[in-house]
Amino acid sequence: MRVGIASLDDNQRVALWESAMELSPAQRAITILAAHLPTVPFDALQRWTLVGRDHALLLAYRSQFGEGIQVEGRCQACDTKTQLAFTVSDLLESSSDTLKAAVYCIGSRDESGNQYKHQHTQASLVDTDVYVPSYYLIAFSGNEYRFRLPTTQDLVLIQASSSSSNNSGGITTKHVCERLLDQASFNDLCAVFADKHSQGSATERTKNEREQQDKGLESEEQKAWTSTLDALEQEMLRIEPLTIVSLNASCPECGAQTQHQFDIGHQYWALLAADVEKQLWDVHILATAYGWSSDAILSMSPARRRQHIAMVIS
Ligand SMILES: [Zn+2]
Numbered sequence: 001m002r003v004g005i006a007s008l009d010d011n012q013r014v015a016l017w018e019s020a021m022e023l024s025p026a027q028r029a030i031t032i033l034a035a036h037l038p039t040v041p042f043d044a045l046q047r048w049t050l051v052g053r054d055h056a057l058l059l060a061y062r063s064q065f066g067e068g069i070q071v072e073g074r075c076q077a078c079d080t081k082t083q084l085a086f087t088v089s090d091l092l093e094s095s096s097d098t099l100k101a102a103v104y105c106i107g108s109r110d111e112s113g114n115q116y117k118h119q120h121t122q123a124s125l126v127d128t129d130v131y132v133p134s135y136y137l138i139a140f141s142g143n144e145y146r147f148r149l150p151t152t153q154d155l156v157l158i159q160a161s162s163s164s165s166n167n168s169g170g171i172t173t174k175h176v177c178e179r180l181l182d183q184a185s186f187n188d189l190c191a192v193f194a195d196k197h198s199q200g201s202a203t204e205r206t207k208n209e210r211e212q213q214d215k216g217l218e219s220e221e222q223k224a225w226t227s228t229l230d231a232l233e234q235e236m237l238r239i240e241p242l243t244i245v246s247l248n249a250s251c252p253e254c255g256a257q258t259q260h261q262f263d264i265g266h267q268y269w270a271l272l273a274a275d276v277e278k279q280l281w282d283v284h285i286l287a288t289a290y291g292w293s294s295d296a297i298l299s300m301s302p303a304r305r306r307q308h309i310a311m312v313i314s
Contacts, residue, residue: 002104005036005056006123007063010279010298017276020269026155029053029265032272036060040128046156049149051240052131055092055099057264059124062088065271067122069262075251076258082249084260091262095242102127135182138235140228141192145185147232149240154179174225180232193224285309 008016012035020031030045033056037045045053061069067087075082092100104125133148158176178186237243245262282305283294289312297305 001129002125002127003037003039004123004125005059005063008035011295013064013272014276014279014294014298017272024159025263025265026152026159028269029057030152032057032060032265032268036063037128046152047133048128048131049133049151049240050155051099051149051236051243052128053152054245054264055095055102055242056126056128056131057268058088058091059103059126061264061268061271063123064268069267071247071260071262071267073249073258073260075249075254075256077256078251078254080251080253082251082258084247084249086247091242091245091264094245096240098130099240099242102130136235136239138232140189140231143188143192145189146182147180147185147235148182149236149243150180172222172225173229174222177225177228177232189228193221196220196224282309285312 016032016035020028023031030042030053033045033053034040034042037056048056067089069086069088069091071084073082073084074080092103104127105122133151135146135148137144138147139145154176157179161175177189181189245264247260247262249258249260250256251258279298283297286292286297286305286308287294290308300308
């Protein structure tokens with residue numbers, strides 16, 4: 001399905017900020033997308049892959065705030081502030097061919113057909129079918145298994161079960177593998193690992209594992225699931241490089257390199273919060289002076305709003 005991702009007006013941005021303020025980062029990211037993609041049902045957004053979600057957030061960011069992204073970090077060697085500047089297009093360029101082919105820009109070319117570079121804001125058309133998870137094959141010891149990329153729904157379930165009291169050890173890597181592998185592949189791997197590590201009777205084994213857990217040691221089976229998850233994660237990154245966006249900043253003081261992990265949901269929210277704060281100051285000034293409603297002030301053209309504010313504070 002092709003849908004447009006366009007910018008939000010002042011009223012919509014304030015409404016989005018208000019509705020997403022109290023949410024977890026995962027739910028907030030989906031709420032931002034729902035505002036930019038009103039025709040896509042909320043639960044469909046939650047079933048998108050996390051990388052699909054971040055890809056759509058990049059397009060939403062570009063439509064709202066433009067190409068430029070600036071991130072501040074700290075040097076790991078000397079703690080000096082470092083600045084990283086890059087563009088949405090840079091990041092989209094690092095995505096898989098599948099994601100690249102899914103974006104159709106609106107008004108992205110000039111009259112002679114040249115692509116605009118680093119233009120202000122840009123609305124996009126995107127084929128959201130590429131955000132729906134599909135299965136890939138991965139081989140372990142000569143056998144093939146089917147897995148998919150993680151979704152927001154996975155994240156929510158994993159967070160819920162790791163915080164529930166009846167699971168004090170938190171979510172195990174086995175549970176994460178169970179969600180990402182298809183049922184048959186998961187069952188096959190369960191059988192392989194149980195075979196490999198079965199020594200003595202079942203009760204004896206459980207007792208040994210308990211003792212190991214008490215000592216904080218991983219059982220052989222747990223180790224097998226951990227290495228399975230590591231392999232899945234590496235394969236995910238190969239299939240979809242946008243899964244993790246790592247950026248290197250060189251320190252202006254000591255020259256050391258520091259790696260930053262970039263989170264588009266966090267970046268979008270920081271800019272939205274700063275923007276909304278400005279909007280609310282305008283509302284405060286004009287509502288106090290004229291008694292106009294917040295809605296009326298936010299709907300006003302920027303030129304008229306600035307003129308009124310100039311009159312009030314002169
Ligand atoms: Zn430094």
